[in-house]
Amino acid sequence: MLDKLKKLLENIRQTQFVRSIFRMGGGFPRDVRQRMFVMLNNFFMHLHPVRIPKHAIKIKYTWCMGGLSFFIFLVLAVTGMLLMFYYRPTVEFAYGDVMDMNEQVPLGIMREIHRWGAHLMIITVWLHMFRVFMTGSYKPPREFNWVIGVILLLLTMLLSFTGYLLPWDQLAIWGISVGSNMAAASPFAGTEGPGASLLKIGSINFVHKGADARFVLIAGRFIGEAALVRFYVLHCVVLPFTIMIFMAVHFWRVRKDGGISKPL
Template sequence: MNGTPFPRIGLWVRESALYRSIVRHGAADTNRNRSLVIFENLFLHMHPVKVREKTLKFTHTYWLGAVTISAMFVLIATGILLMFYYHPSVPQAYRDMKELKFVVDNGVFYRNLHRWGAHLMVLGALLHMVRVFYHRAYRPPRQFNWVVGVVLLLVTLLLSYTGYLLPWDQLAFWGVSVGTNMAKEAPILGPPIRFLLLGGNIVSENALLRFYVLHCVLLPVALLGFLGVHIWRVRKDGGVQGPPEPPADPEVEP
């Protein structure tokens, strides 16, 4: 902190009783304290204290997981904003969507940010999966985390799909009519699943409300839960794996 323009203020804050009651370690000036910064913070402790320098290189992971998670945070923030104006009822849902587009200050910006963020999240998740596949990072000991990742992809796609109905325009209505009719074609369980999902036989107000609850509560909670396991397992399985090392003997298959 000696290099900063306000060393005294920094020192005064860090030595105050209030600050020390929240952050128990001192300045990050020793290896021990630098480790404690990570250990003692709920949000940072997901991350290891030390990582290999090469894993931070762009071409190691192309940062695709980070892109996907960043899109998710943008979606949570903009989604909460949209919820302040949106009623999941017929025909108010369509009017609210129009109001967000044409009346609310910056409404069109946040609505479009939510939409483009959703596209980016799906694209990021798919590219992340491709990257992991071609780097052979799905192999033991990471095979379970691959499965968790597939679940995360499914939850992401379901979030994308349930959000599709909410504007309650023609595209949404027919998109969900067609999609739930595809689900109905599954043997035995198909028709009851469609009935429970829509809360009826046709895409109606019940369906809008159910998709809203799935989109805003159930699926995001599921996503955050699986995401916690996913990131934790990256650490426990030995950190991110980038491109596989070339074999020492070129004759041997890696």
């Protein structure tokens, strides 16, 4: 019986269809050669090298924080897309839609997972940075990858910021108020920033309430519908797209700069 099953599996494995999907033929790798080929012949595994130094799998060394950050990002992407099905970014509907997400949808913990996942990702990203610093892994030739890492950290924080504005509750609207007023305080670019009043010809101000950094952010002089749409697009399209590009470069540079840092 078992032999027959094995034979059947082997036959399925040898079909044109399966062989066309898995470049290896889909068998479980048994010897060293096959184990190496698994990494080389699979697009997703291809992120990794084939062989790594032994300290790279020690949790005590890596803390697993970089990998977890990426994984949590994927979880956030999936749960985020699911939430988008039930969320309308308008002042009228946003709050109610978010409130309904727990009740009117099966598996009503998507928002919880998205929210707590975001908090968790911030923690893992910070700790990843801490680990990279403490092992001196930013030193040549990995300097630029550290710079990309800082950009990823910034993007993570911006994603969190734009994310908590979307439920359009008190936290959201006062977060926008404070955040956009900080933009208004930016030097030269904001109406309330140092130097902005110097940018004028005669009595015409170049930087005024209808044209400054705050105006770009909230698409108006007052917080309302337009601001919500703007942050929605930033949170769901612009920032995820940007962070994915930087992540790709980050991972690619890890490989190109010699893999995980190791003592010389």
